[in-house]
Amino acid sequence: MKNTSFFVRAGADDGPEEQDGRQAGLLLKTRPKNKKPALYKVLLLNDDYTPMEFVVHVLERFFSKNRMEATDIMMHVHRRGVGVCGVYTHEIAETKVTQVMDFARANEQPLQCVMEEE
Ligand code: TYC
Numbered sequence: 001m002k003n004t005s006f007f008v009r010a011g012a013d014d015g016p017e018e019q020d021g022r023q024a025g026l027l028l029k030t031r032p033k034n035k036k037p038a039l040y041k042v043l044l045l046n047d048d049y050t051p052m053e054f055v056v057h058v059l060e061r062f063f064s065k066n067r068m069e070a071t072d073i074m075m076h077v078h079r080r081g082v083g084v085c086g087v088y089t090h091e092i093a094e095t096k097v098t099q100v101m102d103f104a105r106a107n108e109q110p111l112q113c114v115m116e117e118e
Contacts, residue, residue, distance in 0.1 A: 038117060040093035042085045044077045044100075045112040052078065054109055059085060062099050087118060 042063075044055065052074055059070035063085045077083035088096065093115040100113035 050109045050111040
């Protein structure tokens with residue numbers, strides 16, 4: 001549900017000033033903000049050169065996967081070409097992508113990591 005704030009005319013008399021000092025004739029009504037943040041999938045892409053063990057390590061180190069979860073995701077990417085490592089808010093997803101890309105580059109691996117809005 002979208003957040004809304006709106007002004008409405010004050011009550012019947014429209015007197016010069018409210019008791020709490022607000023401007024006469026105006027009353028601010030605000031609904032609680034319950035807007036959920038946009039979410040982004042962080043994806044790993046397959047390539048022909050990055051060792052499987054390196055990808056498993058990336059999933060353990062940056063996405064807190066255990067060995068079995070990491071192996072499942074790595075094999076999914078290997079077979080299907082792309083796979084989801086996790087779903088995060090924009091800033092966290094961006095950080096994950098940067099961490100993986102920096103780590104891959106530092107280790108001279110062509111591994112690619114991207115983010116995509118859900
Ligand atoms: N295809 C790679 C290989 O056979 C393994 C691999 C899996 C690479 C997942 C990248 O995101 C990846 N060594």
